Amino acid sequence: MDMIDPWGSSIIDYEKLTEQFGIKAFKDVLEDIPDASKLMTRGIIFGQRDYKRIADSLKNNKEFATMTGMMPSGRMHIGHKMVVDQLKWYQKKGSDIYLSIADMEAYAARGISKEESRELALTEYIENYIALGLDVTKDNFHLYLQSENEEVKNLAYLIGKKVTFSQMRSIYGFDNSTNVAHIYTPLLQVADILHPQLEKYGGPKPVIVPVGPDQDPHIRLTRDLAAKFNDEYGFIEPSATFHRFMTGLTGEKMSSSKPKTAIYLTDSIKDATKKVKSAKTGGRDSLKEQKELGGQPDQCSIYELLVYHLVEDDEKLENVRQKCLSGEILCGNCKQCAVELLTDMFEDLDSKREEAHEIAKDLL
Numbered sequence: 599m600d601m602i603d604p605w606g607s608s609i610i611d612y613e614k615l616t617e618q619f620g621i622k623a624f625k626d627v628l629e630d631i632p633d634a635s636k637l638m639t640r641g642i643i644f645g646q647r648d649y650k651r652i653a654d655s656l657k658n659n660k661e662f663a664t665m666t667g668m669m670p671s672g673r674m675h676i677g678h679k680m681v682v683d684q685l686k687w688y689q690k691k692g693s694d695i696y697l698s699i700a701d702m703e704a705y706a707a708r709g710i711s712k713e714e715s716r717e718l719a720l721t722e723y724i725e726n727y728i729a730l731g732l733d734v735t736k737d738n739f740h741l742y743l744q745s746e747n748e749e750v751k752n753l754a755y756l757i758g759k760k761v762t763f764s765q766m767r768s769i770y771g772f773d774n775s776t777n778v779a780h781i782y783t784p785l786l787q788v789a790d791i792l793h794p795q796l797e798k799y800g801g802p803k804p805v806i807v808p809v810g811p812d813q814d815p816h817i818r819l820t821r822d823l824a825a826k827f828n829d830e831y832g833f834i835e836p837s838a839t840f841h842r843f844m845t846g847l848t849g850e851k852m853s854s855s856k857p858k859t860a861i862y863l864t865d866s867i868k869d870a871t872k873k874v875k876s877a878k879t880g881g882r883d884s885l886k887e888q889k890e891l892g893g894q895p896d897q898c899s900i901y902e903l904l905v906y907h908l909v910e911d912d913e914k915l916e917n918v919r920q921k922c923l924s925g926e927i928l929c930g931n932c933k934q935c936a937v938e939l940l941t942d943m944f945e946d947l948d949s950k951r952e953e954a955h956e957i958a959k960d961l962l
């Protein structure tokens with residue numbers, strides 16, 4: 599069986615992933631979700647574990663929590679916006695939002711100090727989260743540094759009692775050269791996910807964890823440990839959704855550490871425009887061929903930008919798709935349209951960032 603590495607993999611074979619690791623198709627629960635989001639209806643969220651529980655909470659206005667975390671490293675790119683869109687959606691549905699800044703993991707896995715993590719999380723990520731519309735001033739929003747959350751650290755220690763090194767090795771591929779702090783960090787992630795169910799936070803409740811598929815090892819370990827500690831804490835096994843990664847502008851996975859693949863949220867409009875204009879598309883080799891054969895939107899990073907972030911209206915999107923397939927529009931026009939939409943988004947973000955900075959600086 600293949601192994602998923604949460605610290606470095608770039609998995610894109612979603613079908614194989616669902617087959618091998620037992621992730622269920624998200625479309626199976628779609629009709630149970632009131633007012634499903636675009637990320638859901640467009641298949642960007644492709645997989646789930648135990649989502650029925652969350653759908654039931656959504657339908658019947660029952661309490662549930664949303665939990666996610668970030669390991670601050672590098673700049674925030676447009677692919678990261680997907681998590682914010684999901685948090686916003688759940689926040690609007692009345693869910694408590696828990697957001698962990700994994701500074702202990704950043705230290706153990708990447709050697710980033712706590713101060714660097716805090717600074718990077720607030721200035722690069724949280725400011726953008728706020729500018730993108732997440733309401734961090736609400737009582738139901740909980741932001742913390744792992745290293746400063748006593749409940750999380752204590753819980754991580756306690757649940758460690760029921761995991762062996764051999765299990766950790768088989769899940770994560772740790773070997774004799776892995777430092778012990780790193781071996782411990784998955785337990786912190788498990789505790790992050792489970793702690794909203796502690797008495798202090800209102801006791802057991804369904805929890806949804808929206809993540810990329812590279813985080814599934816943490817989800818599986820968490821669900822396993824939740825079941826083992828059910829008698830003691832009443833933990834309900836947390837649910838998860840899995841979203842696709844954005845293809846980078848060069849055709850490989852979008853990555854913070856590869857500037858040519860990514861549009862950063864703090865890029866100038868000039869730089870972002872340049873990146874869009876030179877992005878890899880699903881266009882044909884010549885104009886003549888494109889007019890005859892049509893383009894290939896499913897292999898196009900520009901079309902992906904429209905689907906994931908820039909076009910809200912499904913009809914408009916379908917229109918672009920059909921025109922691309924029939925060869926009626928050419929990549930140059932399409933890129934120009936993406937630039938205009940992206941410019942609107944970036945101008946809006948820029949206008950909100952100053953206020954976002956003022957709010958973010960007092961959060962931790």
Ligand code: SF4
Pocket residue numbers: 879880881893894895898899900901922923927928929930932933
């Ligand atoms: Fe992509 Fe647009 Fe070109 Fe089609 S016409 S391949 S959607 S850039």
